[in-house]
Amino acid sequence: MKKIPSRILFVSSESRPFASTGGLADVAEALPNELNHLGVKVDRIMPLYRKVREGQGNGSFQLSKTPYTLQLPMGGETIQAEVYSTEWSGTLTYFVNCEEYFDRSELYALPHREYSDNFSRFLFFQKAVVALIDVLGRPYEVLHLNDWQCGLIPLLLEKGILGTGRGGHEKTLFTIHNLAYQGLYPATGLYKTNLPGNFIDQYPSLEYYGQINLLKAGITGSDRVNTVSPTYAREITTPEFGCGLEGVLSSLAVPVTGIVNGVDTEAWNPETDPAIATHYKKSALAGKEDCKKALLKEVGLSYNKELPTFVMISRLVDQKGIILIGKLIEQLMALPLQVVILGSGQEIYHQWLESWNERWPEKFKGVLGYNSDLSHRMEAGADFFLMPSQFEPCGLNQLYSLRYGTVPIVNRTGGLQDTVTDYRLDEKEGNGLCMNTYSPEALLNCVQEAMSLFHHKKQFKQVRQNGMSKDVTWSKTAQAYLELYQDLM
């Protein structure tokens, strides 16, 4: 039998319920918790942002200061980090505190620009991770690293935070949640790493066309690399999806594998969800119609049982395909349907939503901002979920939709392809609609098909129930990660 690591450290720049901007935070919460429930010992570590401190206010967790104070070299300077901790749902979670770097209103960026010192902020975080591991007596056999904010850790484990050598004995798994974010910074920042040697070209694992690429460092420096769906694992080795790293990804000794994320089935359960108007389940869907009425009332649209409601909950960025909706909006608004979109992101898309609100107040509602409770009510109250992403490493909302009996309309890419089956191709098990290309025409075709499905009540119910029957729990996912950790040993 393969050996299970005695202790694992899960390192990420965000985790629910502490601080979150996207899907990574969902994984960072659920996976360690699930593994601990399986009896595998996993701790978690992340920065102590202002949002984490503020989150204590709702009483669900309380931070305690640990005795560990870390003195971290950042080039010529030494900056101090304190370490805090809390226990969350069975997982010991450490927080790296440094007010200069993390006591800010946002995690990574203000609406218009990234924080200019993000390289220093996350270099500091990564140094703190390695320093804490040493202070704790190196208890971890495996480090599970996530995204560019963890990319330097393999090199730091080997060279040490002073660059004088450490001898990393920990095994590392690196998970790519989104290849589009690479942590690309000017080579002039290299001195802050304290790595020996002054020239970026001495570090081929780090160097990318004369710049520092933290994601590349994580990919090339870790023992194994995986991503969050089998299709995305294949896609990122091609020029179309590889974001310039396809060569690096296709030449790894062990190919990148894909594991689809699960869903926190306690938080996302239409039978118990405290945020929604009426509870319902697969065998009794009537409550879902009440949720639709309540949702429409909440956003100021009137209810008409003949009109299907389409929703979208998303970061409003190019990746998510909102541009396709923009290209179709006149045609969509001419159809007998209603659309509700919740999101925040690029300014241009904010302006679009605001102008559509003004132009079609009876049929369209765009809500700007991040609102977790409303997102639950939208999943519960909608008939269809729009997810026409240009690329999608895994995607969570289509999984929430399946669980809530809301039929997802997706582009056939990445994790969307791995989790949504077009009912037109598979009448027995189909649970959604898939666009055959990334284009406005393909999206419009799916919307029109969805409207026709909406009026075929029996078939619509079947497609909804197929979605609700799909196993989207974390247990399968956690088991797959456990096998990866075991392979590393």
Ligand code: ADP
């Ligand atoms: P990504 O990580 O690329 O943003 P995912 O679909 O993997 O996309 O995960 C997005 C997560 O963030 C989901 O849990 C989704 O519900 C949530 N989310 C995104 N935008 C909002 C918003 N404006 N309000 C509430 N939740 C949101």
